[in-house]
Structures are given as C-alpha cells and as structure tokens.
Amino acid sequence: MAFMAVLESDLRALSAEARRRYPAVKDGAEHAILKLRSLSSPSEIAHNEDILRIFLMACEVRTVKLSVIGLSCLQKLISHDAVLPSALREILATLKNHAEMADEGVQLKTLQTISIIFQSRLHPENEDTMSQALGICLRLLENTRSSDSVRNTAAATFRQAVALIFDRVVLAESLPAGKFGFGGQLSRTSSVTGDVNRGINLSDSLDCESISGGPPSMRGTLTETGRLGLRLLEDLTSLAAGGSAAWLRVNILPRTFALDIIEFILSNYVAVFRILLPYEQALRRQICSLLMTSLRTNAELEGEAGEPIFRRLVLRSVAHIIRLYSSSLITECEVFLSMLLKVTFLDLPLWHRILVLEILRGFCVEARTLRILFQNFDMHPKNTNVVEGMVKALARVVSSVQVQESSEESLAAVAGMFSSKAKGIEWSLDNDASNAAVLVASEAHAITLAVEGLLGVVFTVATLTDEAMDVGELESPRCDSDPPAKWTGKTAVLCISMVDSLWLTILDALSLILSRSQGEAIVLEILKGYQAFTQACGILRAVEPLNSFLASLCKFTINFPAETERKSSALPSPASKRSELSVEQRESIVLTPKNVQALRTLFNIAHRLHNVLGPSWVLVLETLAALDRAINSPHATAQEVSTPVQKFTRELSAQYSDFNILSSLNSQLFESSALMHISAVKSLLSALCQLSHQCMSASSVLGPTASQKIGSISFSVERIISIIVNNAHRVEPFWDQVISHFLELADNPNPHLKNMALDALDQSISAVLGSDQFHDYKQSKSLENPEKMEVTLDKLRSLEISVISPLKVLYFSTQSVDVRVGSLKILLHVLERHGEKLHYSWSNILEMLRYVADASEKDLVTLGFQNLRVIMNDGLSTLPAECLQVCIDVTGAYSAQKTELNISLTAVGLLWTMTDFIAKGLVNGPLEENETVKQVDSEKMEGETHSISYNVREHASYIDDIDCERLLFSVFSLLQNLGADERPEVRNSAVRTLFQTLGTHGQKLSESMWEECLWNYVFPTLDRASHMAATSSKDESRGKELGTRGGKAVHMLIHHSRNTAQKQWDETLVLVLGGIARILRLFFPFFKTLSNFWSGWESLLQFVENSIVNGSKEVALAAINCLQTTVTSHSLKGHMPMPYLISVIDVYELVLKKPSNYGGSAPDKVKQEILHGLGELYVQAQGLFNNVMYTQLIAIVDLSVKQAMLTNDNFETEFGNVPPVLRTILEILPLLRPTEHISSMWLVLLREFLQYLPRPDSHMQNEDGKIDQSRDSQTNHEAPNGTTITPNKVAVSPGSGSTAATNSRIPSYIFAEKLVPVLVDLFLQAPALEKYIIYPEIIQSLGRCMTTRRDNPDSALWRLGVQAFNRIVVDYVSKLTNGDPETTMNKPAKTRIWKEMADVYEIFLVGYCGRALPSNSLSSVVLEADESLEMSILDILGDKVLKSPIDAPTEVLQRLVSTLDRCASRTCSLPVETVELMPPHCSRFSLTCLQKLFSLSSYSHEVDWNTTRSEVSKTSITVLVTRCDYILSRFLADEIGLGEYPLPKARLEESIFVLQELARLLVHPEAASVLSLKPRLGSAIEENKENDENRSHLFVLLPSFCELVTSRELRIRELVRILLRLIARELALEKLSLAENNSSIRRHP
16 A cells, blocks of 8 residues: 555655664564554554554654654545554643643644644544634644744634634534535625626525524524533633633634634524524624624724724624524614614724615615515514615715815716726726825725616516516516506515605605716626616516606706706606707707717617606617707717827717617617507507697797707608508507598698608508408408408408598698698509509599599699509509499590690500409400310420419409400490590500500400491591591691790691691501401401401492501502501412402502602602502412403503603603602512413513514604514414414413504613513423423523623613513523423424524624723723623633533524624724724634634534534634634734834734644544645545544645745744644654653743
8 A cells, every 4th residue: 555655655754764862663663564564454553552552652752854744644644544543642731741842844734734733534523622723723723922924824824714614513413414604705806786696606505594584493492512612602602702722722812813703604604503503693692782782883893803803703703693594583683784874874994884875785785684674674664774874875875976186086987996896807996096086986996886786686676576586476577468466476566665765765866976976897887787677677567767767867868068967956747858859959069978878778778668668668769860850960979989090090980880789779669669568569659649639729830949840740650650550450549540631641731741741651651552462352251261351351451541531631731732632642652563462442542533533733643644554563453343343544644635645645555454353354256266275275284284274264254244345346446535635645556556455365355346446436536547647737837935036936847748637647547457457467367257248348449448548648558558457468378369369459550550649759769659559469369369360450550660761751762760750660560570381471471571572674664653563563472382373372462552662762771681580480480391481582682681792882781681681591591401301392483493593692882892882981900891791701601601512503603603703803894004904802712703713613532522512613613714814814914014114903913823723723633624635635634544634724824824924024034934843743744853842832822
C-alpha cells in the first residue's frame, strides 16, 4: 500500500531526526518500523498502539522539527482512520500543548489537525472533547501574540468546525437535508428585474408553510449532538453580547466574529430553528434580544458596537430573521422592521442609513419575502403595515432629491450607478476624490437603493400577478372570456391589496425620479417598472392605478415647448393629458432617448393590455396621434446620442432609426388588433372615433391648431383602416360603426377630410372583400348540408350588401361632384380587385351605373363607364342571369350617350364582349354539324372527360339558365340602332361589331336565327346605309372649333375623304359591304340552302352594280370586294353553284360596258379591281369554266384593253408607262391559262393578244385610212393531223366585232414590250397541239417586233422580240434534238415553221443587224448590249440550229447558210473608199458571220457527225470557198489600186482572218467531195486519207494564194507561205527540213 510506504518513510525520517539527542524516540521509531511491516491495513494500525505512541512521543519532545513530523503523521493516521476514538483525549491534550508553542508552523499544523479531526470519525461526541477542541481554536484566535495567518486560520477552522457541528445536528435530529437559507446577502445582478427573479429562484426551497404563514411542526427533545450545537449557540450568543463563554472556556472574543458566526448559522440552518423548539427559544430569547439591543440608536454606541462592520452584521442578521423566520417571530420581526424604518427618519450617519436601505432593498427585490411580510403584517388588521411603511420610507428617500443642494450631481451619480450596474461593473470614485464628491456619491447610493427598492416592489407585484395568472386565480388579458366582478384567489387578493395600498406612493416617487433623470440605464429601468406595474394593474382590472400610470407615462413620451406646457400639482388624468396634447406647438419637437423609451414602453403596455384598456385607449391614442404628427413633421428630430461618429451622420442615423422603429411599433400595435376580443376592438374603434370627433370641430379653424387636428383625424382614420384590414374576417359587429364615421367625414366641407374619408372607405371595402369570407362563393354553394349552406349564404348576402351599399348611399345622398367621383372610384377599385367575389350587389351596382350614364358631368360618365368596362371584361361570369339584360341596357346607354365619343366607341366594343359571353351558351348551329368538327369534338371530349372541374360544370349550368337567343338579338338590335347614329365613328364601330360578332359566332346560330339576322339586321342595315349615303348632304362641313386667332374662329381640319356627310355615310356603307363579304365568305354554303336566299343575292348583285356605276370609288371597290371575296372563297371548294358564278361574271361585264359617274383615276381603279377579280375568280373556279364562259372572260378582258387604249392614247407619250388598266391586264394574263378540259381556248387566248403586237404592213394604209387586213382575213390553219381548223370552230368574243375594225390605231410599242414576254411564257406552256398550230403566227409576230429596230432603234420592243425569238427557237430545237413526243407533227406543219424561222433570220440578220442604224442617244453600254444581242442570235443560229440534228428542209438550210454568207459579205462588198466609214461593230458582225461559216464547214473528231450536219457542211464549204476567193481577190485588187497607200484596217483584218481560218480549217471528206477539184488531185487526196487532215479547200484557192505572194503586207505573205506548205504536205511534197515549219504553222494560226 502507498499509505504504509509513506508511513514507513515518515518513521525513518523521525528516527534520523532523533538519532543523536533523543535515542528513545529513535528506538521507538525503529521498533515501529518493524511493527509496521507486520501490519497490512489502517485498521490493524489502529489496534496497535505502538505506531500512534511513537508519534505522540515525538510531539511530547516539543521540538519544532519533531513536532511537525509527529503532527503530520498524526494527520495521516486520522485521515486514514488508523486511530481509535479512545485516543482522542490524548491527541487533544497533545494539540493543546502544541497550541501554546510559539512557532507559527506548529500552530498552523495544530489547527490543521483540529480541522481533520472534525472531518473524521474522531469527531468529538461529548461536551468535554468538543469544548476542548473548539477551545484550542478560540485560544489561538484570542491570543494577541498569534500572527495574522494563525488568527485567520483559527477563525476559518472554527467556522468550519461550527458548520460541521451543525451539519451533524441536522443529521442527528433527522432534519431535512440541505441548507434552506440564502447563505448570506444576495449578490446584485445587472438589473432589479434580475434581482427579483433570482430571489424567487433562491427561495423556492423554503418550506411551503413559511409561504402560507402557518406554524411549523416543532420538537422539544434534543439528541446529544443537538445539545452540543445548542451549547455552542448559547456561548456564541454570549460572546456576541460581550460576555464570556463558560462551556468554551473563553472569557473574551471579538463580538464581530461571534456575530458573524451566528449570522452564518441563522442563514444556513433554517430547519434547525423552525423544527427544534430549544433552538427556536434561543433564537427568540437570546439572539433577538441581542439584535434588538444592538439595533438601538437612541444611546451613544461605544467600542466595537459602534463600528460599521458590527452594524452591518447586526443588520444582516436582522434581515435573515425577518426573511426566514417572520412567520414564527411575528412580534420580533415587527419590532425589527419598525426599528429599521425608524433609522431612515433619524439623522444618523449616511453609511448607517445606507446599510438599512440595503436591507430594505433586499426585502423589496425578494418577491416571496415581500409576499410573506405583506400577508403577515399589512393584510393582518392587528399588525403594522410594514410593507407600506417600507415603500413610503423608500419614496421619502427618493423625494429628498428635491431639497438637496447637490441634487443635480446626485442624480448624475445615480444615473452613473445604474449605467455601471447595467454594464456589470462596480461604480467607484477616484482615489483622490474630495469629501464633497464622496458625500454626493453616498447620497446617490442611498437614492439608488431606494429606487431599486421601489422597483423591486413593482416587479414583485408583477411577478405575483403572473403567478396568480399561472395558477388560474387571474385571467390572462388575452383571454376571450369576460373577467369576474371580484377576484377571490389568495394570490390575486394579495396582489390587489398591494396595488391599492402602494400604487400612489410608487407612482409619485418613480415619476419624480424619471422626470429628473436623463441616464439611459435608469430611465430604462424605471420604464420597465412602469410597464410591469401598469400591466399588473391591467390584469387585476385596477382602473384608477392603470389610468394614472398611463397618464404619467404619456407625459414622458413627447417633449412640448416649455412655454406651452401646463403644470399642475394634481395627478394627471385623461382630461389633463388631452389638454396637454392639444396645446399649439410653435416650436420643433425633439424626441429624447427618454421619450423614445417611454413610447416603446407605452407600445409594450398597449400590446399586452389591449383587451383590458377599454376607455383608457383614449390616453394611448392621443399620445400616438402626437407621435404620428411628430414622425411626419419635417421639424421633428430625434436627440443626438453619444457616439464617436460625425455629428451630421449621428443625427441622421439616430433620427431615422428611432423614427422608423417607432413608426413600425405604431403600426404593429393596430395590426395586432386581430388578436383582441371583439369588445376590445370596439373599444379601440370607439376611442379612435372619439378622437376624430373631438378634432373635427376644430379643423374648420385655420392655423397650426387646425393642422394638428387634421393630423389627429388622419391618424384616427389610418388606424381605423388598419384595424379593419386586420379584422376583416370578423368585421360584421363594428362595420356599421366605422362606415357611419367615414360617411360623416365625407360630408365634411373640408376637402382634405373629404378625400381622407373616401380613401378610407375604399381601403376598408377592399380589405373586407379581400378577406377569406369572400374567398369562394361557389365553395359555399357546394356545401352538402342545405341548412348550413343556407345559413352561410344568408351571412354572405347580408355582409356583401352592407359592404357595397354605402357606395350607393354615398352617391345618391350628396350633390357634390367630388364625392360622387370618389364613390365611383371606390366602386371601380372594388370591381377591379374583387368583382369576382360579388353576387348579391349587382342590381344595385348596375342601377347606379345606369344613373351615371345620363349625367352631364364628363368625369362621372368616364368613371361610370370604367366600372362598366371592368364588369364586361372580367365580371360577366359572376353576374346573375337576371342581371345580364340589365347589363346590356346599361352598355347601350353608354353607347348612346353624347358626353364623350370615346366612351361610346368603347361601349360598342363591350357589346362584342357580351356576345362572346352569350355565344358560349348557344347550342351548336348547323354549320358545326359536319364530320370534321364532330371528330375534333370527340377527340377533345375523350381527352377532357376525366378533367372537368366543378367550376366548368357550374359555368355550364349557369349558361343553361340564360335565354341566349333573346340576349343575342337584344345586342343585335342595339348595334343596328347604333348603326344609324349621327356620329360616324359610333355607327361605324357598331357596324363593325355587328358583322364581326356574326362572323365569329355564326356557326352557333340556328337556321331560324340566321334568317332573322339576314332579313331583319343584315340587309336592312345595308339598305339604310345605302339610302343615307344617297340622300345625305354633299356640302362640305367644318371641323370642331378649336379657338380664335386674329378675331377669327379656328376650326379643326377634316380630311377631304370625309368632309361631307355623304362621304361619311359612304365610309359606313363600305364597312357594311365588308361585313357582308365576311359573313358570305364564312357561311355562303349554308346561306345557299336557305329559302329565298337567291332573291337576297340578286338584290346584293343589283346593289353592287349600282354602287359600281353610280357610287363613289370606295363604295365601288367595296362592292367588288364583297362579290369577289364570296366567289373566290367558295369556288375552289366547289361550293359555288354555276348560276352564282355566271351572275357575277355578267355583273362585271355589264359594269365594264357602262360608263361610270365618277371622274379622275377612279374608273381605272375600279376596272383594275374588276380585272384582278376576274383573274382571281378564274384561278379559283377554273374547273367550272367551259368554252363559252372562257370566251366571255377573254372578251371582257379584250374589251378592257381596247377601252384603255382608246382612252389613254396620249398616256404613253406623256408618261412613258403602260396605263394602269393595261398593266393590270398584263398581271392577270398569266393567270388565264386554259385548263386541260378547255385546251382549245389556248388559240383564242394567244390570237386575241397577238393582235396587239406590230401587225404586217402597219405602216401602209389604204386610201380611205383603214388598216390593211389581208393577213387577218379568214384563212384555214392546218392542224398537225392534216385536218383544217376554220375560224367557225373557234369561239369568237361576243360583241367584239372585227378586231381590226375596232382597233383603228397602231398598237402601242410600250404595251407590246410588256406583252411579248408574257405571251412567250404563255406560248411555251401551251399544249403541243395548240402550240404547233399557233407556232407560225407567234414567229411572224416576233419577227415583226424585231423589225421595229429600223424605225425605232431606241425602243426595247425589238430587243424583247429577239430574246423571245431565241427562247422559242432554242425550245423548238431542243425538243427536236431530244426526240420530244410533242414534235411528232406532220411534215407540212414543220416545214412551215422552218420557213417562218428562215424568213425571220433572213429579214432581221440581213436587213437589221450589223448596220449603221439612226439613233437619238444610245450610250456605249446600250450599243454593247445591242451588239451582244446580235451575236446571241448568230450563236443560236450557227451553233444551236445549224449544228443540231434537225429535220429542216434542205432549201431552209441553204437559206440559213446563205443568210450568214450575205451578212459576212458586208466588209468585202464595199468599195475601198467607204470601208473606213463603216462603224466598227459592223465589221465585227461581218467577221462573226464569216467565222460561223468556217465553224459550219469545219470538222473534228469530237463532233457528232449527222445527216443535217453533213448537209450544212456541204452547203457552207461551197459558199465559204467562194466567199474566201472573193475576199482575197478583192484584197489584191484594192492593194494594187491603192498603190503606196495603206489598205483600210477592216479590209486588212478581214483578209488576215480568212487566211488564218483557212490554215486551221479541216474539212470532212463528205464536204470535200462537193469541191470542184481536178481528178488527179482527187486521187492524191484519196491516197492521203489516213491522216484525217483534209484540206482540199486549199487546192481550190491555190491560184489566189499564188497571187498573194507578191503582197506588200508581210503578215499576208507569211500566212500565204504557211498555206502553201500545207498544200505541199497535202500533196506529200514537203521536205524533211521543213519539219521546223510545221511548228511555225502551229504557232502562227
């Protein structure tokens, strides 16, 4: 064991220390070591005295070292229970001897051993050993020679021994475990509230009997341990009184120490004195007597009794007795309390009074102590009111600040103390503070204690009130039930008694200190007290204290200017408070931190007590109204707070943060009204209305006071609105009260109040309608319980009518336009936000709006219509079925009113909205009964079967209850009547709406409904509009007068298109026609099945004809569009019967033949529209056309052309453009292609328009001036199958007569220019049979167009003719080459085509190309383009026609080659003198033709050689050789003739070109066979055939080459030498050395 080892070590040390001087001790130690080794536990050591004896022997030596070792070992033995109790006396004797030693260490070891003995099992059990042990401590304590450490240790050891003794008493007497007291004075927390709460927590362990004040169950017998404790207590009491202790054998001891021990016992062992009667008697007789004697202040105290420390201990002991034993020591405690209170009155030292105040404060902050005192004394009729006395004493200390000279310094010190306490630090003075500062601090300390004591009472009352509320003795202020007339609970009665007896004193003291203090911490603490006490008064329903505290608190909320404050010594009442708040403020209001905190406190109180304030609300509301004015005042500021930021930033941040917080609290107070009782809400509203009424009478007087009154009214109204908003779910009980106040305000003459009332009414109604009660009317109707549903609906009906009816009352009860406007605005807001929730008020709303429609004020009408528009756009589904007709009538009234035009127009549009809504209830009409619609409907039904909601079913049932047909005809009747309105804008809008609704919902109308619509609304509308257009005035009207300038009226300008009544009716008529066109386009297939529709159609045709002939241009165009839309829409679908189609064409033909009554460009526009219509009609209905109808169509178009050319004879000359009508004809011409079933009409179409191209011999006229018509005589045309087609078989345009006879003028070149591309496009699209019949005529016409170049080279006609001719030729040749089946025609027809082509080529190329033609101003660009065009026709002829495998006759091919030769002879055939005069393009054209001849004559392996190619090559080689021989001969002759003069450049270039091309030319053997060569040359050629380079043509020209050898031109000679070498090679005569020349030949071609 470690203990055994340590003990052996100590024995060895003892042996070593006693080795020399004390051999007996040494031997004993060694002997003990041997004994110790044989022992194994502390119990064995205890039974062996040798171990203990050696240590006692060492102590008896009384040397310091041996004593220290011996005492240490004794402590170890005692601690490990290795000593028997029988050895206690011997040990105590040894300790007593050592206590007398002078060594401090030994003394301390002795005290330490005593402490260990009391904690071990050696604890003294009899009086002798107990007194001996305690006497050792007391003798060391009283010994003046003892050091401070020894004395302090002795005192601590004695205190510990006393505690251990009394612990054993509690254990021996079987008392409740634990200490029941506070263990000394309570430590202070950072706030009085914290002290109160901590006092409650620390006193929870007190006996329940002490709370009730009942007597404890006591015992009179004591155990031995109990008697020891009692003896000790009696000796301590004797020592505290200055006497001696017989049992402890102590004659004198410091009274302070003895009293401290007694105070310790009293505070920590309460059960000992409460249960054990001897102890209780000792307390009553000895201790209380001692304390009463010590408390006396009427005699001069001497010695220790007069010292502050002794007085403090006395007071603390008294406090413990009062706090812990007042229930059993009633008389003694009453004496103690009386003596304590007396101290506060006497002129004693300030420290003494402070000590008493600390005790009193402690009582006040301990809730249970104060409760017991009040119950045992104040509530007992025979006892003194000690609590009331305490409160008055504390209040007296607080009020002393008014008479002190240093009151300001003291108050500042008090504020500092509270501030330090709030921060958790001790407040202290500087070390070098003066006596005056110390005095001020002491006074401040006394005041602080008094204030804290009063606050402790306040918080105690609040705590006890909360406790009573927790146990059910009091009801919470938030409880819904009404309080009883009188509280009966024990705690509740206690609280009420405390409030009744203490509130006035507390209020005076707290209001005084609050008014004089500025420190944040003290102000906050006092305001907490205000809040706590006021809330307690509210819970207890103590009205007078509640009002008084509220009034006092309100005084500190707003700082009014000093000169206007009314001072009164009486207690503030609600009336006096109101008088203060109504004082005129001429200076700025500054909110100090105290004001802000007071306001926050007021808000807290109002939040907590909102259900119990009742009439007291007036006080709160007047203060809040003043706060509201301050917040909204630009002159109100918040006082600067002490922070280290810049002044400006500090001011702004403090002001706005405080104001924002206060404003938020102000709003939250009224928002929390949703948590109040209904009665409390009524009280609050009554108070607000009362405040508003009080201010209304003064608001009529101008000045600052009136402004303040209006501000208060505004505050009241805003807060009423806030209450309504937050209580909208239960508004019924107080709705009438609020509304009557608003209506009264609205009737006030002050406009500001009037607007305020209207805004309030608006917000209130919107808030109620936006509540959950109106959330879903349909949900209420879906309740399964009929009775419950009926009750709910009745409630909703009553509430809705009460909410909406004030608007009607407000409108009809006043003549003020502003108020009426306001009521309409409110209604508008209601409808916009909550219209879908209304159900029972619609009749009143519509009646009101109908009345507004007849008003003369524009603002009223505008607002009324805005309401109606909201209903029509968003609220139709919520209108009851019986109100729909009323709504239609109201809309009609707004449409017909004359006050505002825009309203009428918009109202007409609303009628369309109404028709959309009504149409939802119509059963599907006949137009929807087709398979496609049924299929779509079935798909929709299948997809939506499982998703139909209740709302959809409800809407369907609602629609079923409506007579949709009656409502729809009612709307149509209104629109028809509006269609005759004198205002064109209104009637036009009505007409549009009528036809748009018919078009939109026509598919839902039944057959009978359509018949009624057509004969009662549609056609009558057309007749009336037509009649008014025909009979209206044509006089120009003036616009609206805008003002005057220079004394003359200034009128608004009106556009010329509508500056007469007739033009305006024409505009209406146009709209009617457009509407008819729309419904015909949509429903014509259905209309044609109606009976008598044909008569209506005929009347419409008659009207269209009349409109085109006699009406204005706009009407005519609209009439045409009406017919055109109908026909084109249904022709393609096959819905247009033939009679209807023919009737339209007949109308068009008829109106084109008749002259129109309007001038200018209008006829052309009408004709253009008709022509466009005809083209579109044909495109859409071409399947319905036959030969007769097509011929009629072409005749109409031809008639239009002729009329246009007759009436626009100077148009092209003046403008250079095609007339509009002809331009339209050119646009529609491509659309008129005959279809397959009338393909024979291609000839009619093409021939009809070919006549407008240049005609043959058009420049020649007979003697009588008529055009030669020899080409137009009736001739037979051969068809491809050999039959003949006579003109009798081709339908002739009826009424057209002879084309030539009608056209007495030369066709216009400009029209022909536009016509040529169109005709060629049409021709190329024609079927093969008709195309080849008309081929020759087309070629002839194009040829004539090409020949116009000579007479008019600047015109584009010949160019277009060339391009068109090239297209036709290329198309024809391509199809021949590709073997197209279309080309399988008889040979005569083909021959004629080729001859016509050859004629065109011959005439144009020879006569019109490559020549110097006269021109006005052709630019170089145009000349180049013309030259390029010439080259293109040569390319097509030479490269496309003559080289393709065509089946042209040989004579045609020869003519074409001859044509090229004639064109190539231009340069060589001219005399040398005129060659230089020829333009360059002429020589280029000639060379190109020559080149084409070379190309046709040449042969290469890449070319597909065919029969046509062979024939062309044979023809061209002969012509080419002849032409080359002539050119070379002419060159040689000209060179000889000119002598030294140079040849013209063109002649030289031509010769060089010929020689070069001859060198390159290779001829096919078949072509070479036609050359006239000698037989021998022929055989040589045959022998050299294998080289495939046949140049037989060179042998023919060899004589000419030989002649050119002598030419002066070097280039000519070189080319001739090359040709000669080629001839030699052809004859196989070349030399090997001539191989080099072969390369030169290849280089110089």
